Structure formats: C-alpha cells, structure tokens
Amino acid sequence: MKPLWLGAGLALLPALALAAAPEPKSFRDWMAGCDNVKGCTALSLPPEIADTVAYLRLERPAGPDAAVKLVLRLRGDWKKPPATVQLKLDGAPFPTGGKPLPVTADGDTVSLAFQPADIAALIEAARKATKLAVAAPGVTASVSLSGSVAALLWIDEQQGRLNTTSALIRKGSATNVPAAPALPVIEAKPAAGTVSEKDGKALAAALRKQIKQRDADLCEDDEMLVAADEAWPLAGERRLVGLACSRGAYNVTTAFWTAERGDVAAAKPMAFPQGEGDAGNMLTNADFDPKTGRMSFFAKGRGLGDCGVIGSYAWTGAAFVQTELSMMGECRGIGPDDWITLYRSTAR
CATH class of the missing domain: 2.60.40 (Immunoglobulin-like)
Incomplete structure (x- = not known):
C-alpha cells in the first residue's frame, strides 16, 4: 500500500515495500525526515x-x-x-x-x-x-x-x-x-566470471518461458521488454537474470532471479529491501554493474524525475544489501540530489 504522505504524482508508481523505511513527515508546507544514523x-x-x-x-x-x-x-x-x-x-x-x-x-x-x-x-x-x-x-x-x-x-x-x-x-x-x-559498512563484491551476451539472452529467454508457466500475468511479452532482458555473472555458476516485466512512459520495471548452472526450473526470485512485487524482486529503472556489484534504481513519480524513490544496493556474495534510499513524495520541481535521505551507508 502506498504511504499516505506520498503525493498524487506517485500514484502511478508500483507499490513499494516501504514498511522497513521511516516515512518523511509532512508539516503544512514543509516535509522532514531522518536517515538510519x-x-x-x-x-x-x-x-x-x-x-x-x-x-x-x-x-x-x-x-x-x-x-x-x-x-x-x-x-x-x-x-x-x-x-x-x-x-x-x-x-x-x-x-x-x-x-x-x-x-x-x-x-x-x-x-x-x-x-x-x-x-x-x-x-x-x-x-x-x-x-x-x-x-x-x-x-x-x-x-x-x-x-x-x-x-x-x-x-x-x-x-x-x-x-x-x-x-x-x-x-x-x-x-x-x-x-x-555509526554508518553501516557494506562490503560490496564484484561479480565473478563472465557471461556472453548470446548466452545471457538465451538464459533470459529460457527463464521468461519458465516464469510464464508459473504465472502467465507476471511479465508482459512486449518486444521492447524482451529485448531488454539480460543476465550477469554473480559467482561460480550462479547467474543473476533480469526480465523486463512492464513499462510506462518513463518507468520500466524489471524482475530479478538467480539461476544455478542454467537451471531455470529451479530459479529463485532475488529479493531486495524496498523491492516491489509479491516476492520483492522487482525494481524500477534498475541498473546493475557487475564490475562493482552495485545495483541502483529510480522509480519516477513523473517524467520530470522530480518525485519518486531512488536507492541502491551492494552484492555481498550472498545477497543484495541496501546502501542508500531517498524519497520525495511531492512532485514540486525538487531534484533528486535534494530529496530526503532515509538510509545511507559506507559501501566499499
């Protein structure tokens, strides 16, 4: 459920799992919030x-x-x-x-x-x-x-x-x-190994077919979405697979799974703190850099990008751990650099 403080501009955003994050408070024409430290x-x-x-x-x-x-x-x-x-x-x-x-x-x-x-x-x-x-x-x-x-x-x-x-x-x-x-210290691990574009596309296609059998309505089969599917190495034979499941004018929602040795039948959703969807494995406008092990997202409340939720995670070798989270629930022309920070850490 979307928190009540969020402005009308965020009504178009997917429901975020915000229960673990403190919500900014509204005070007439002002808003205030504090982070984890x-x-x-x-x-x-x-x-x-x-x-x-x-x-x-x-x-x-x-x-x-x-x-x-x-x-x-x-x-x-x-x-x-x-x-x-x-x-x-x-x-x-x-x-x-x-x-x-x-x-x-x-x-x-x-x-x-x-x-x-x-x-x-x-x-x-x-x-x-x-x-x-x-x-x-x-x-x-x-x-x-x-x-x-x-x-x-x-x-x-x-x-x-x-x-x-x-x-x-x-x-x-x-x-x-x-x-x-003290700020939490997160040890980010870069991905180990490589996945060719051809092999990544083949793995994503196989997983998309498998997911379709599990839940026919989970991911749309739009050609532009399918073209955005991707896979990355994590460690050993473990792969992170992102399937682009829905898109709007300025938001693309991607669902992430992990697959071992290409076994898509046993693929598991990769849950994120603040992740969307029932499994918490969906992020909006997500970007993963395997060289650093960092994942970022930017769920826009409207095309101007002056409201929404922005955050990042670090791969630790076992899970994606939250490293940053900022929000702006009112679409008033305030840029992301000035949004209220609700979580931060030292990631290295």
Whole structure:
C-alpha cells in the first residue's frame, strides 16, 4: 500500500515495500525526515505551479557538534542565471540591511548557502514570519515558512536535542545530546566470471518461458521488454537474470532471479529491501554493474524525475544489501540530489 504522505504524482508508481523505511513527515508546507544514523533533512515545498521553483533545504547530522546547513535553491528557465538575489521576510529586508547575496549557478539551478549567523536569524524569524520572498533581475519567487518551526522541532526531537543548547527550536541549558550512530559498512563484491551476451539472452529467454508457466500475468511479452532482458555473472555458476516485466512512459520495471548452472526450473526470485512485487524482486529503472556489484534504481513519480524513490544496493556474495534510499513524495520541481535521505551507508 502506498504511504499516505506520498503525493498524487506517485500514484502511478508500483507499490513499494516501504514498511522497513521511516516515512518523511509532512508539516503544512514543509516535509522532514531522518536517515538510519539520525541525519535529518527539512524541505519547504514549492507551489505546484510557479515560473521559478524556490525552496529551502536544511540538513543536520546527528551528534552534539553537528553543524546546520541551509541552502536556498532556485530552478528556472532563464537565459542568464542571476548572480545575486535579495530576500525579504514578510516584506522586511533579510538579512538586516537588505544587501544582495551572491549565488552560484549549476545548469538551471541557482543556490544560496546561508552563513551560520543568517541561519540562526532565519530560524528565529520563522517563529512569526510566514514567507521568504526572493527577488533578482527577471526573477520573483517565494518560500512558505508555514510548518517550518514544527518540522525543525520534530528534527530536534529525533536527534535528542530538545531543551539543549544545540536545539534548533526548543533550546535549553542541557548539553547531553546523543552521539551520532555509526554508518553501516557494506562490503560490496564484484561479480565473478563472465557471461556472453548470446548466452545471457538465451538464459533470459529460457527463464521468461519458465516464469510464464508459473504465472502467465507476471511479465508482459512486449518486444521492447524482451529485448531488454539480460543476465550477469554473480559467482561460480550462479547467474543473476533480469526480465523486463512492464513499462510506462518513463518507468520500466524489471524482475530479478538467480539461476544455478542454467537451471531455470529451479530459479529463485532475488529479493531486495524496498523491492516491489509479491516476492520483492522487482525494481524500477534498475541498473546493475557487475564490475562493482552495485545495483541502483529510480522509480519516477513523473517524467520530470522530480518525485519518486531512488536507492541502491551492494552484492555481498550472498545477497543484495541496501546502501542508500531517498524519497520525495511531492512532485514540486525538487531534484533528486535534494530529496530526503532515509538510509545511507559506507559501501566499499
């Protein structure tokens, strides 16, 4: 079942097995979430329709000495991106004096990284202010602050900062902030052996025929899907076989099995954390690199790729273990690099 926080744009996605992942929380016009090591992110949600997409992204790792990062992003279709922007909080210049603030451009995205003093001032002002207005030559945009205080308070709670000196919202005199948990370390193993394209196609064709006998409705037989079937070595005589089972305008769902010594009758589904389908062996827009043992996926909520679920796994020699997971449940023009991270690790 699709989690309730997911926006309408994700209604087209296959149902993901998200029970093991914490869900981002919605706070009016803001969203917040934390990963497995208590690193937390808060995002403002841009209006659904705007000439310039503007949003704030606050990120803070866990731990007593963790610094806060706050960035303003502007995404637009401009011939020449602005070099500076001017900000106002409910009509009042911000920072005080209203000086133009320098920004950096990367393609169609412009970014402003706030300094610590301005971060503290903006968080304090958000208790009463409702809107951050952004202006530059040919550019006007605004960021809603409705829900920002609640989102940051929730982050304080998740990181054990309530009533401490490092809290974002509910400050106090205490200093006993929990240390950040250690990142999981995943040992990725490259595939051992080789499989020729001809042999891989033959193995995939045999498995597709076998799967059709087991469940006639599991995989569509569209020619474009069949052409995308592939097989890779894992170790010894074990092969990973991917059958492209369904496709839409911007999503292709692939089901993965393992087969020993080409015995497709005994092939087993390769289950993934957050995998789709009854067996958890399906991924959307998946890409496997046998040289590194890494598998990635990107389930798009719509063609723009500004919402959905993105993640990766590492082959350990026995299973695919999750290494990263990020989500964005609202289709509002926010790029994947800024989505809320729910799981991360050190894979080597």
